[in-house]
Amino acid sequence: MRETGAGEEDIFAELCEARRRDVPYGRVLSSMCTNPHPVAIRAHQEFVNTNLGDPKLFPGTAAIERRCIGLIGELLHLPDATGYISTGGTESNIQALRTAIQLKHTDRHRANIVVPESAHYSFEKASQMLGIAIRRAPLDDLLRADPSEMAALIDEDTIALVAVAGTTEFGQIDPIEEIGKLAQEQALYLHVDAAFGGFVIPFMEKPAKFDFEVPGVQSITIDPHKMGLSTIPSGGLLYRSESLLKLLEINAQYLTSMVQTSLAGTRSGASAASAYAVMQYLGREGYRQIVATCMKNTRSLQEQLEDLGMEPVIEPVMNIVTVGAGDPVGLRKRLAEKNWYVSTTVHPCALRMVVMPHVTEEVIGAFVTDLKKVL
Ligand code: 0PR
Numbered sequence: 229m230r231e232t233g234a235g236e237e238d239i240f241a242e243l244c245e246a247r248r249r250d251v252p253y254g255r256v257l258s259s260m261c262t263n264p265h266p267v268a269i270r271a272h273q274e275f276v277n278t279n280l281g282d283p284k285l286f287p288g289t290a291a292i293e294r295r296c297i298g299l300i301g302e303l304l305h306l307p308d309a310t311g312y313i314s315t316g317g318t319e320s321n322i323q324a325l326r327t328a329i330q331l332k333h334t335d336r337h338r339a340n341i342v343v344p345e346s347a348h349y350s351f352e353k354a355s356q357m358l359g360i361a362i363r364r365a366p367l368d369d370l371l372r373a374d375p376s377e378m379a380a381l382i383d384e385d386t387i388a389l390v391a392v393a394g395t396t397e398f399g400q401i402d403p404i405e406e407i408g409k410l411a412q413e414q415a416l417y418l419h420v421d422a423a424f425g426g427f428v429i430p431f432m433e434k435p436a437k438f439d440f441e442v443p444g445v446q447s448i449t450i451d452p453h454k455m456g457l458s459t460i461p462s463g464g465l466l467y468r469s470e471s472l473l474k475l476l477e478i479n480a481q482y483l484t485s486m487v488q489t490s491l492a493g494t495r496s497g498a499s500a501a502s503a504y505a506v507m508q509y510l511g512r513e514g515y516r517q518i519v520a521t522c523m524k525n526t527r528s529l530q531e532q533l534e535d536l537g538m539e540p541v542i543e544p545v546m547n548i549v550t551v552g553a554g555d556p557v558g559l560r561k562r563l564a565e566k567n568w569y570v571s572t573t574v575h576p577c578a579l580r581m582v583v584m585p586h587v588t589e590e591v592i593g594a595f596v597t598d599l600k601k602v603l
Contacts, residue, residue, distance in 0.1 A: 251569055254591055257581040258571035260396075260424055264502065265457040271498070271505035272459040278497030280313075284484030289497035296504035300464050303430050304448055306440035310473045311466035312490055313452075313500040317423030318350040319491050320449035320465035321390075323476060325354045326491075327447060327467070328388035328417040330475035336360055342381045343390040344373030344402060345575065348421060351390060360387070370542055371395070373402035375410050388417040393438035394425025397573040397580060398541060399548030401425060401436045408444030419447045423463070426450030428546050431512065431519040440468055447472065452503035455547075457510070457518070457585070462499040518585055522547040525592060526583040532596045536603065541576060547583040552576075562602040568595055 253263050264272075275289060283290035293313055301309030314320045329336055340361040343351050347364070355362040363386075365377040373391055382389075389411050391402040404420060411418035422429070422438060427450065429435050439448060448466045452458035467473045476489040510518070526547045530540060538551035553559050556572045556579040563570055571580045581587075 251567070253584075253586040255567050256569045257583070257587055257591075257595065258569045259584065260454045260582055261460060262455075262457065262584040262586045264453075264459040265506045265509065267509040268458045268502040268506040272502040273498075275496070275498040275501040278501075279494050280497045280500065281488065281490070281492070281494040282483050282485065286497055289501065292504050293497065293500035296500045296507070297464070297466065299504065299507045300426075300450060300452075300466060301440075304426070304439035304441075304450065304466060306466075306468065309440060309466045309468065310470040311447075311464060312473075313503060314463035314465050314490065315461040315492055315495070315499070316453060316463035317348065317421065317449050317451050318353060318463075320423070320451075320463050321348065321350045321419070321421060322354040322357060323465055323491055324419040324447045324449065325351070325358055325360070325388060327472050327475050328419070329358060329360065331417060331472070332387045334385065334387060338385045339387045340381075340383070340385050341388045341390060342378050342386055344378070344392060344395075346371060346373070346392055346395040346397065346400065346402075347390055348392070348396050348423070351421075371398050371400045373407060375403060375406040378407065379410055379414075382414055382416070386414075386416060388419060390419050390421060391438075392425075393420055393422035393429055393436070394546050396424065397548075397575075398550050399424070399544060399546035399582075400542060401429065401438060401545055404436070404438045404442050404445070408442040411444040417446050418444050419449070420445050421449045423449045423451040424454050425546060426464070427452070427455035427457075427515065428519055428522075431516045432523070432546075440466075452499075452506070455519075455522075455584075456503060457506050458503040459498065461496075462503045464503070519547075522583050522585060522587075525587060525589060528589065529581060529583060529587075529592050529596075532592070533599075536596075536600065538579070541573070541578045549581045549583060550578040553579045559602065563599065566598045566602060568598055 278289040345364045363381040368374045391407045450464040453460045453462040477487040541550040
């Protein structure tokens with residue numbers, strides 16, 4: 229660190245120069261994040277010095293977090309759900325599995341969880357950190373979890389099942405009602421990862437059942453910083469009952485609140501304020517319009533790619549397009565040379581594009597024009 233401070237203008241010149249090197253969202257078709265809504269940014273700024281790690285010092289901010297969880301609970305068919313605003317899907321998934329361990333009181337070094345092969349890599353992190361084994365069940369032909377394959381992996385050391393509502397790679401929705409039945413039959417904890425789908429599925433024309441409406445679902449990950457248009461970091465972890473959240477309580481006597489359930493200690497209230505503000509501002513109608521536009525653009529991109537001879541891996545269920553393309557990894561690199569960012573999937577290998585709100589008709593038009601050049 230320097231001995232004496234630098235001038236503010238010099239510092240900001242350096243920061244702005246660095247920021248200019250970042251890829252603008254208008255060139256990004258690989259991300260589940262997008263430009264936050266202006267109302268979310270304003271709320272974030274207003275709460276930038278708040279700390280929900282010590283909620284009794286910030287009772288107003290803590291009340292906003294509770295209202296925020298209330299709104300998300302309503303969206304997920306359980307208005308009195310409990311939970312908290314986390315840093316994102318990874319934290320929520322880790323914490324949900326921590327809850328399942330606490331609930332079972334089993335020897336965690338024998339414990340296992342059963343997840344579909346499509347589960348996000350955050351479950352791998354959770355498995356390493358929590359010291360539990362992860363068993364991956366093969367998918368069906370449409371890349372959804374196969375409940376019978378999951379059932380075959382369950383044994384007496386299984387502590388939880390995971391289902392995904394909006395898979396990271398293909399945007400597929402698992403048959404959560406069936407998996408819910410399986411969880412109930414086997415008396416197992418069921419966590420649904422709707423990090424991406426949570427702010428999409430409820431606003432679709434024919435929403436699939438994926439939330440607390442499904443008996444057996446105990447907790448849900450849902451991220452405002454993805455399709456919720458909140459600022460980063462803003463994740464959600466919701467529980468069917470308060471007793472589940474309480475299993476995470478750690479004594480923290482020196483705090484004003486005495487206990488803490490979140491994984492992060494010090495955590496910004498901006499995450500909750502931002503998510504709350506944008507949900508209030510848009511309402512269901514606002515999100516419905518956003519999702520309808522994303523789905524229209526998804527179909528348009530899909531058709532334009534089909535015209536170029538690229539076959540869809542699955543018909544898009546949500547706003548993610550995946551297509552076969554001779555050498556997807558090579559194509560991805562050639563597109564990056566033209567300053568377009570797409571991603572590739574692993575099983576099966578395909579070119580993947582997430583049609584977030586910033587992926588407009590104009591963006592798609594310009595993207596397809598350049599794609600034709602590199603093909
Ligand atoms: N669950 C699912 C289904 C996810 O898709 C993701 C993230 C997570 C959990 C974890 O969420 P956090 O990253 O908030 O902890 N999926 C994206 C991915 O891994 C995250 C992402 C977003 C990656 C933007 C890149 C990017 O530019 O692809």
